[in-house]
Amino acid sequence: MTWAIDLQNITREFTVRRPRRVVRAVDDLTLQVADGEAVGFVGANGAGKSTTIKMLTGILMPTRGTVRVLGRRPVPERRHLAREIGVVFGQRSQLWWDLPLRDSFAILGSMHRLAPSAQAARLARLVEGLDLAPFLDQPVRQLSLGQRMRGEVAAALLHSPRLVVLDEPTIGLDMISKEGLRRFLVEDRAERGTTLLLTTHDMADVERLCERIVVVSDGRTAYDGTLAGLRDSLRTPRELVVDLAAPLGVLELPEGAQTVAVEAGGIRHRIRFHAAEHSAAALLARITAQAEVADLSMAEPAIEDLVREIFARRP
Amino acid sequence: MVRTLYGSRIRAQLSYRASFAADAGSQALLSIIEFLELWVILGHVDTFGGLTLVQVMVVFGLASAAFAIADLAFGEIDGLSTYIRSGKLETLLVRPVPLLLQISSLDLSLRRLGRFVVGIAMYITALVLAGFDPTPATMVLAILAPVIGGGIFSALFVMAGALQFWLIDGREFANAFTYGGNYVAQNPAAVFALPMRALFTFVIPASLVAYAPTLVLLDLPGPMLVPTWAGWLGLPVALLAWMLALLLWRAGVRRYTGAGG
Amino acid sequence: MPAYGTLAAATFRQYSTYRVATAAGVFTNSVFGLIRVSILLAALDASGQEIGGYTALQAATYVWLGQALLAPIEAFGTRTIGERVRTGEIAVDLLRPAPLLAVHLAQKVGRAGFLLLGRGLPPLLVGVLVTGLALPESPWSYPLGILSVALAILVSFLADAIVNLSAFWLVEMRGFQTLYMVVMNLLSGFLIPITWFPSWLESLARITPFPSMVQTPIDALSGRITPAEALVGIGLQILWAGILALVAQAMVRAGTRSLEVQGG
Numbered sequence: 001m002t003w004a005i006d007l008q009n010i011t012r013e014f015t016v017r018r019p020r021r022v023v024r025a026v027d028d029l030t031l032q033v034a035d036g037e038a039v040g041f042v043g044a045n046g047a048g049k050s051t052t053i054k055m056l057t058g059i060l061m062p063t064r065g066t067v068r069v070l071g072r073r074p075v076p077e078r079r080h081l082a083r084e085i086g087v088v089f090g091q092r093s094q095l096w097w098d099l100p101l102r103d104s105f106a107i108l109g110s111m112h113r114l115a116p117s118a119q120a121a122r123l124a125r126l127v128e129g130l131d132l133a134p135f136l137d138q139p140v141r142q143l144s145l146g147q148r149m150r151g152e153v154a155a156a157l158l159h160s161p162r163l164v165v166l167d168e169p170t171i172g173l174d175m176i177s178k179e180g181l182r183r184f185l186v187e188d189r190a191e192r193g194t195t196l197l198l199t200t201h202d203m204a205d206v207e208r209l210c211e212r213i214v215v216v217s218d219g220r221t222a223y224d225g226t227l228a229g230l231r232d233s234l235r236t237p238r239e240l241v242v243d244l245a246a247p248l249g250v251l252e253l254p255e256g257a258q259t260v261a262v263e264a265g266g267i268r269h270r271i272r273f274h275a276a277e278h279s280a281a282a283l284l285a286r287i288t289a290q291a292e293v294a295d296l297s298m299a300e301p302a303i304e305d306l307v308r309e310i311f312a313r314r315p
Numbered sequence: 316m317v318r319t320l321y322g323s324r325i326r327a328q329l330s331y332r333a334s335f336a337a338d339a340g341s342q343a344l345l346s347i348i349e350f351l352e353l354w355v356i357l358g359h360v361d362t363f364g365g366l367t368l369v370q371v372m373v374v375f376g377l378a379s380a381a382f383a384i385a386d387l388a389f390g391e392i393d394g395l396s397t398y399i400r401s402g403k404l405e406t407l408l409v410r411p412v413p414l415l416l417q418i419s420s421l422d423l424s425l426r427r428l429g430r431f432v433v434g435i436a437m438y439i440t441a442l443v444l445a446g447f448d449p450t451p452a453t454m455v456l457a458i459l460a461p462v463i464g465g466g467i468f469s470a471l472f473v474m475a476g477a478l479q480f481w482l483i484d485g486r487e488f489a490n491a492f493t494y495g496g497n498y499v500a501q502n503p504a505a506v507f508a509l510p511m512r513a514l515f516t517f518v519i520p521a522s523l524v525a526y527a528p529t530l531v532l533l534d535l536p537g538p539m540l541v542p543t544w545a546g547w548l549g550l551p552v553a554l555l556a557w558m559l560a561l562l563l564w565r566a567g568v569r570r571y572t573g574a575g576g
Numbered sequence: 577m578p579a580y581g582t583l584a585a586a587t588f589r590q591y592s593t594y595r596v597a598t599a600a601g602v603f604t605n606s607v608f609g610l611i612r613v614s615i616l617l618a619a620l621d622a623s624g625q626e627i628g629g630y631t632a633l634q635a636a637t638y639v640w641l642g643q644a645l646l647a648p649i650e651a652f653g654t655r656t657i658g659e660r661v662r663t664g665e666i667a668v669d670l671l672r673p674a675p676l677l678a679v680h681l682a683q684k685v686g687r688a689g690f691l692l693l694g695r696g697l698p699p700l701l702v703g704v705l706v707t708g709l710a711l712p713e714s715p716w717s718y719p720l721g722i723l724s725v726a727l728a729i730l731v732s733f734l735a736d737a738i739v740n741l742s743a744f745w746l747v748e749m750r751g752f753q754t755l756y757m758v759v760m761n762l763l764s765g766f767l768i769p770i771t772w773f774p775s776w777l778e779s780l781a782r783i784t785p786f787p788s789m790v791q792t793p794i795d796a797l798s799g800r801i802t803p804a805e806a807l808v809g810i811g812l813q814i815l816w817a818g819i820l821a822l823v824a825q826a827m828v829r830a831g832t833r834s835l836e837v838q839g840g
Contacts, residue, residue, distance in 0.1 A: 012573075018417035033465065053446070054405065057408075057409050058407070058409070059405050059408050060409065060572055060573055061570060061572050061573040061574040063573070075572050075574045076574070078408065078409075078572075079411045079412070079413075080411070082409050082410055083411045085409070087406075087409045089402070089405060089406060091402070092401070092402050092403060092406050093406070094406040094409075096323065103323050103326075106319065106323070107319055107320060107323050108410075110316045110319040110320070111316060111320075111410055111411060111412045113316065114413060298518060304493075334670070337751035337752070338750060338751045338754070341751045341752075341754040341755040341758070342754070344755065344758060345754065345758045348758045348759070348761075348762050351767075352615075352767045352768050355768055355772050355773055355774070356619040356768070356772070356776075358772075358774060359619065359627045359628075359772065360619055360622040360623045361622075362622060363618065363619060364618060426751075482596060482600070483596075484594065484595075484596035484597040484600065485596055485597070485599075485600040486597075486600065487597065487600040487601045487603075487604045488599075488600035488603055488604060490604045491603060491607040491608070493606040495604070495607050495608060495611060496667055498611050499611055502611075502615060505612075505618075506614055506615055506618035507614045507618075507825065508614060511610060511611075511614060533584070557680060559694050
């Protein structure tokens with residue numbers, strides 16, 4: 001197995017002044033990401049995500065532990081590595097503020113020494129996939145957040161990197177922009193087999209883009225596996241909302257499932273249950289035996305809730 | 316690649332023609348008004364630091380032109396602390412191009428050409444008026460002096476920028492050596508008391524930018540610590556200063572990434 | 577009114593936390609002071625007599641007081657109001673119940689208070705150690721000098737506010753601000769005393785508010801001019817403060833109207 005990202009027991013400490021003390025942002029973290037894998041890297045603010053990303057991209061050296069990214073040591077080989085990775089820092093623009101978007105791509109293309117024909121072909125693909133054509137000639141400062149973020153992603157992918165690191169790429173975007181961005185990232189990965197590491201607060205990003213989720217808390221790995229597995233292992237309750245055809249005061253439910261609210265005079269019932277104990281289908285069958293169901297929906301716990309749950313369980 | 320980097324900045328700035336003209340114009344005026352200080356003083360005395368008005372103009376013009384070159388290429392580097400605080404530096408670090416080259420091209424501000432034009436015009440005019448009598452060697456020195464001086468100031472800017480990796484809030488500290496160096500370079504070094512003259516010759520080589528070459532070009536005797544032949548030292552000093560500046564810069568980047576040092 | 581006091585006190589506290597920046601500023605200020613003193617002393621030495629009514633000690637005192645005033649009068653200009661006008665955020669400020677200029681003046685008072693102590697006193701100390709300072713003969717010079725410094729800060733605040741407020745009508749501010757800074761540094765007598773100027777340039781300077789920002793307070797405090805002369809200078813400072821306040825206020829009103837016309 002070749003690892004795109006191979007972090008072995010890395011620790012990063014910072015010295016903070018006033019009062020003078022050492023803060024451990026990342027604490028003995030081990031993480032391996034295989035070539036071509038897509039990993040969602042989540043955690044609360046301050047959990048150590050950004051510090052880890054800085055260590056993989058060569059911005060920061062770990063205090064202890066070893067880091068290999070695409071077989072290279074990031075800090076000493078930073079400029080070599082930069083040719084093979086694409087990074088988007090959601091909160092910071094890498095585009096030239098006062099230049100048209102097109103010029104930013106031209107500059108980045110020459111920084112990466114792309115052949116003109118290859119660059120033109122790649123840019124055409126990005127313009128089409130991310131729908132950049134309408135604002136390609138506008139100065140970046142005039143773009144909306146959604147337009148700018150698509151530009152940022154295109155800038156990070158221009159040199160066809162083997163590893164793509166996206167730090168909060170969908171923060172602040174509306175639903176349509178988010179969806180467009182996700183669709184393209186899925187397509188591009190399918191075409192080129194890129195490795196993807198994504199940090200986000202949005203569960204849907206992980207669901208759409210990643211096979212694997214790694215949760216960090218206090219600088220350590222708190223969970224590493226599939227998203228479904230995370231939900232099950234945490235026994236976070238799911239919520240089933242049913243709208244009945246005719247009002248009914250009380251629904252009889254199996255042990256463990258409970259009605260948390262009855263609304264609209266007995267029409268809408270909110271029921272909480274654990275996936276490990278009941279399947280949603282069995283629960284629904286039990287309900288339809290008692291009343292006619294007109295409509296239903298399921299609410300999944302948000303990523304933040306999952307992370308909070310992990311915190312609560314740590315000793 | 317270098318051409319694309321700088322070219323894009325130049326095009327962006329020329330696209331706002333009116334504001335570029337106003338900016339460059341006020342920079343030109345700025346250096347003229349700076350010169351008024353020396354002009355007023357020379358209204359009261361015949362020679363200042365042993366030089367006449369025209370000879371002082373050679374020094375001032377040469378120093379201004381040299382500083383303008385450095386300011387054009389590296390003037391905004393003392394804003395590095397802003398990049399560090401805002402995290403902009405991180406986006407520069409994940410590109411496959413040396414950081415210094417990126418920062419230099421990112422902030423290239425052409426308005427500083429205004430200062431260069433005034434400086435070089437004053438330098439050439441004053442040289443002629445002062446009776447510059449060139450030999451082949453002094454002619455070469457006369458032509459190269461603004462560029463070499465620009466190299467010395469550029470190295471000072473890079474060092475000033477590098478210091479901010481250690482002293483994020485210390486931006487102004489570095490100004491003492493960059494802008495202060497410029498202020499000293501514009502004056503005949505003979506006006507400074509010995510400790511200051513030594514500081515601004517051996518530590519911050521400001522007096523080697525304009526004053527010492529002027530002594531050679533106009534065949535004048537030098538004061539203590541700055542003999543006439545020091546006018547030929549510009550090039551080796553510029554190279555040495557750049558070597559130190561690059562070492563300091565690399566140490567600064569290593570400190571930022573936490574890679575020891 | 578207590579609101580303004582709170583604002584001034586908060587600004588004072590905020591600035592007093594910038595310790596490294598203050599130390600760096602003091603260092604640079606002192607280096608520039610040494611350079612300027614060298615230049616003026618060399619000129620006096622070459623002339624062998626007083627220039628423009630200054631002896632060597634008075635010229636050195638002039639430089640150190642000028643370096644001390646540099647930060648409090650913010651001789652390099654400020655950007656805050658102009659930036660807020662440019663981005664349109666000024667509309668929010670204008671909606672507040674407190675008048676725009678009063679709010680900024682309160683902040684300025686807090687800032688100037690800190691800058692006088694933190695950035696003003698150290699260069700004087702360097703001056704005492706390196707060249708010595710000329711002290712006034714009349715005890716009246718001290719209160720008059722301190723009053724004149726306060727007025728100088730007010731006059732330069734108002735002039736700077738006018739420059740910033742012109743952002744309501746000027747699209748490109750930077751060139752204009754640079755130009756203002758350069759003219760102010762020269763005509764205020766910051767670079768060299770205006771009595772050293774050729775007479776036409778001195779006359780030109782005297783009809784502007786600029787000498788009220790640097791030349792007048794330095795001369796009053798150092799006792800180079802008599803208390804009676806200082807009183808005249810203070811009268812002129814008050815006159816200029818009045819005129820500039822009226823202009824600035826008129827600009828705020830006209831700017832508010834132009835915002836209303838554009839619909840914010």
